[in-house]
Ligand SMILES: Nc1nc2c(ncn2[C@@H]2O[C@H](COP(=O)(O)OP(=O)(O)OP(=O)(O)O)[C@@H](O)[C@H]2O)c(=O)[nH]1
């Protein structure tokens with residue numbers, strides 16, 4: 001357990017006018033500070049009213065404060081929160097006065113960093129705090145909440161436990177070199193390492209879902225010029241985000257807009273229409289469209305319902321599947337009683353009008369159905385790891401593979417054990433057996449001050 005010797009202070013609420021603002025202090029000075037400020041401050045976790053006076057004795061604010069006694073606090077240290085009136089002037093006077101009394105201003109994520117260093121949470125939970133604050137959709141909030149409650153941490157602990165058992169077994173054989181390890185077929189260590197590789201791989205693969213939760217589901221609108229792609233974006237976004245015009249080739253660069261749908265955050269991308277002809281700029285726009293299509297999670301293919309279907313470029317066509325594509329026949333208002341030809345086998349197709357809003361309920365529920373299929377991490381606990389976790393998992397997997405080949409080749413058990421211990425370290429990095437200061441600096445730098 002690490003104990004920081006200094007006491008940190010920061011406002012924990014955003015700068016600006018508000019009914020209430022919170023200033024947080026954590027560290028060894030806290031009990032003495034409260035004693036100086038309010039005299040007898042008694043019970044921990046008890047909200048008390050007091051007048052905050054600066055060191056010169058001038059009243060700064062009438063406020064409420066709470067003391068959290070070490071180690072039962074967010075940081076694991078003595079911690080106090082002051083709930084003052086939300087005037088930036090009052091907040092800075094309190095922060096300044098606390099600095100005059102020996103506290104130092106907290107850097108980004110300093111409170112959570114201490115919580116981690118003092119064992120109040122593992123590293124995956126500390127990361128979940130920032131995910132929770134940044135979450136842009138219901139699903140992202142739920143996922144961050146699950147991680148904060150320790151779902152990922154428990155998964156990793158389970159893997160570490162299994163690996164330790166295998167290691168213990170192998171190490172027993174190191175002491176008795178005349179005996180051979182039980183073979184893979186009879187459930188020996190090799191079989192168990194093999195099973196672990198599969199589980200680690202599955203967990204690493206959930207990064208795909210983690211990215212969709214954290215960054216939004218990349219959804220690209222593609223189709224021929226003038227089909228109504230920009231009109232569709234505007235209606236889904238509920239505002240005039242993109243220029244709409246009867247001239248084909250209006251959109252040349254791609255336009256991104258975040259919207260929330262079915263509990264997900266979607267990064268909706270409007271693109272330049274695809275056609276054979278077009279000037280230099282339009283061609284560059286089309287290149288960008290295809291480039292973006294290479295990275296998209298979902299595809300909204302927009303067609304003009306009254307025109308024959310235009311050909312789709314092969315590079316785009318091969319990315320489309322019933323699981324990730326919705327075909328949208330637009331301009332239904334111009335269709336006089338006629339029907340439309342389906343474009344793609346097995347894909348859901350809807351008839352809408354971006355001009356009148358006709359069919360948009362069905363459009364939105366169809367997009368939601370795609371999201372549930374494509375963006376929901378499988379498995380009962382719906383764990384979805386971050387890029388950092390995935391890197392550590394891949395590293396662990398590589399070492400498990402090396403360990404497994406050594407076991408299969410009947411190499412001395414010491415060699416396999418050393419690979420497996422490497423895998424153990426890699427797994428440990430996820431929840432935080434880290435002695436890598438630089439990595440912690442990088443991680444906590446993304447936090448806000450006061451968290
Ligand atoms: N009648 C009718 N017109 C529409 C509809 N949707 C779009 N339009 C019209 O079609 C024209 C093209 O619309 P845009 O939204 O700019 O089409 P786009 O696909 O973004 O076109 P590019 O950016 O040139 O590729 C405009 O004149 C729109 O007003 C619709 O549902 N019904």
Ligand SMILES: [Mg+2]
Nearest residue numbers: 229230250251
């Ligand atoms: Mg457009």
